[in-house]
Every structure is written in structure tokens, then in C-alpha cells.
Amino acid sequence: MKLYILNGPNLNMLGIREPSHYGKTGYSELCDMIKKHCTSLGIEAVLYQSNHEGELVDKIQEAYYEGADGIVINPGAYTHTSIALLDAVKSVQLPTVEVHISKVEEREDFRQVSYIRLAAVKTITGHGVAGYTEAIDFLFDYLKK
Ligand code: DQA
Numbered sequence: 001m002k003l004y005i006l007n008g009p010n011l012n013m014l015g016i017r018e019p020s021h022y023g024k025t026g027y028s029e030l031c032d033m034i035k036k037h038c039t040s041l042g043i044e045a046v047l048y049q050s051n052h053e054g055e056l057v058d059k060i061q062e063a064y065y066e067g068a069d070g071i072v073i074n075p076g077a078y079t080h081t082s083i084a085l086l087d088a089v090k091s092v093q094l095p096t097v098e099v100h101i102s103k104v105e106e107r108e109d110f111r112q113v114s115y116i117r118l119a120a121v122k123t124i125t126g127h128g129v130a131g132y133t134e135a136i137d138f139l140f141d142y143l144k145k
Helices: 027-040 053-065 076-080 083-092 130-144
Strands: 002-007 044-049 070-074 096-100 122-125
Touching: 002 027, 002 053, 002 130, 027 044, 027 130, 053 070, 053 083, 070 083, 070 130, 096 130, 122 130
Parallel strands: 002 044, 002 070, 070 096, 096 122
Antiparallel strands: none
């Protein structure tokens, strides 16, 4: 099983940016945690972070061409604005889990819209960085069925 784990803008600043919302775990620590978890399940993980919308679209398309089985994505602020990311996920038709570290539903009004959610098989919010391993576990079970 191969999963693409994608992170959008400012998620490279984890550990530094607004710890009250996003906690103290840094991005490289998060990557180590995800890699370890995937290895324990026999999953090949491709991790990628970009601050650029088009690069995230490219990576979603790459997931398709490289034969990935699913995608875990935290699109950061592009969650609330990007029809391009929604269209990319719809184009590749790979089961996709949307993850947010913070509890977006309890935050500002502008965070209440999620375009990517329209194409996601599941959304996880407010579980901190543990949301990523939950998303991986979900896809692991979902893909086995
Ligand atoms: C986020 C929530 C978004 O609203 C925000 O723009 C982010 C991170 C989260 O993980 O909680 O960059 O996706």
C-alpha cells in the first residue's frame, strides 16, 4: 500500500506557529512520526509539504501516476479557498482523508468552508498531530475492505 501525505502552506512552521492551535510538534518530528507509523503497517509513505497551490496540485496528480492507493492531506489555508485542490482530488479519484490539526469548526467563520471536504472520504479535525496517524489507520482499513 502506498499513501501520499500532503501538507499545505505554513505547515512547515509547525512547532513555531501558533502553538495554542497547532501544538509544539515540529514538521520534521511529524514526518518522523508518520514514517514510523507507516513502516509499522507496511505502508510506503510519500511525504510532501508546499506553500504553493500548484505544487500541491502537481503532487496530487503525481500520486495517481505513481500508483498511490490513497492520500492524506492537510491543505492548510487552501482548504478554505482552493477549488483547484478539490478538482485535483476529484480528478485522480483516490480515497482522500482531510486532516486539520486544530478544531477548525470552533474557529473563525472563514475557516468554516472546506472545498476539499466535498471530495474527502473522511475529515479529521482537532486531534492535533495524532490526526495524521488516525487518517492513515482509516485509509489502511478502508483500502483493505
Ligand atoms: C489547518 C487549519 C487551517 O484553517 C489553517 O489555515 C492551517 C492549518 C489545521 O491543520 O488546523 O494552516 O489546516
